[in-house]
Amino acid sequence: MMLDILFPNRCISCNRIIEVNLLVCPLCMEQIRFTHTGYSEDSFMKQKCKLLFPVENAFALMNFEKENVSRSIIHDLKYRNRENIGKILAEWTAGRLDFRYGKPDLLVPVPLHPKKLKERGYNQLHLFTEILSSFYDIPFDHDLIRRNHYSKAQALKDKQHRLETGNTFSITKNISGKHILLIDDVFTTGNTLATIAWEILSAGNNKVSVLVMAIDE
Template identity: 70%
Template sequence: MMLDLLFPNRCLECNRIIDADLAVCNLCFSHIHFTHFDFSGNNILKERCLLLFPVAHAFALMQFEKENISRKIVHELKYRNREKIGKMIAGWFPQYLDFKGHQPDLLVSVPLHPRKQRERGYNQLHAFTDALSDLYGIPADHGLIKRNHYSKAQALKDKQHRLQAENTFSLTRSITGKHILLIDDVFTTGNTLATIAWEILSEPGNTVSVLVMAMDE
């Protein structure tokens, strides 16, 4: 209580004092660029995914434009030790996401390498994914996929590193005949999601959909 009085939580955009569980005030929330994508139909995220791997459905909640509010919110979640922002973002989804009969069987978030997770102290996607699991009644599995290398695959350039990047992720157990929703914070190149998707699709009968908090330009 004393810390809240001395260091009140402030809106990331306008600096107004707000509730401790929020990231932006109501006025600034109204300025967030939500995509209004249809999970069951076609959208630009699905088109971008299809260039990399077979995807059944795709959904991004927000646009990740330069200097906009969504970028500030996601960066606060990832780099400022505010894991509970993930739960807050998940709470926005029921207003914008309806699976319309295409509900996945399992939620799977992109894993961090164990070393990276120890350094950060948490995986920014876990609280978010668990909250979505509760909201939609879909089980989540944080252990299905493991990251095998600490280095960032997208930054690796030479042949040896490209070969290593192909094995960045692996399944920890066999899974078949499931519709799996892959979850990440931001879709940029899509390389990370593609690598994981191909691992899942290598098992018989699986289909993959994608959900991200935000999609980069």
């Protein structure tokens, strides 16, 4: 109680004092552009994926906009040691994601390189994935995909370097006949997800769907 008084929870965007279990204040919540498109719909997200790899379904929770609330949320999740944001985003996602037309067999988050994981202390996708796994009763695997090369954050790379991801990922286990839901934080060029998707598709008679916290239009 004393810590709540001395260090109250504040809105991630405007810094107003808010309830301890909230992420943003009601006013900033209204500024978040949720996509409002279904997992199985022929959405903008799905069309972008289709240009890169065969995709079953695709879902983005929010639009990722410059100088907006969604960008602040993702930035704090990744770079300010606020892993618990993943739990809140998973709760927002669980209220909007409908698997009635194609429930996946396995949830797989995009991995960090071990060096990056040690530097950050956590993978920003793990808690998010685990909450969704529990909510939908779908198993997850944090170790199915291995990132082979250490590199600086995507946000710090120019566009050309973002497109250079050859041999970046590999599959660590034998998988076949599975519908894999790949999970990432932000869809930008889609190159990371495409690289992983092709590894999964090449590993056996598998299908791939995609879920991201936000899509950069």
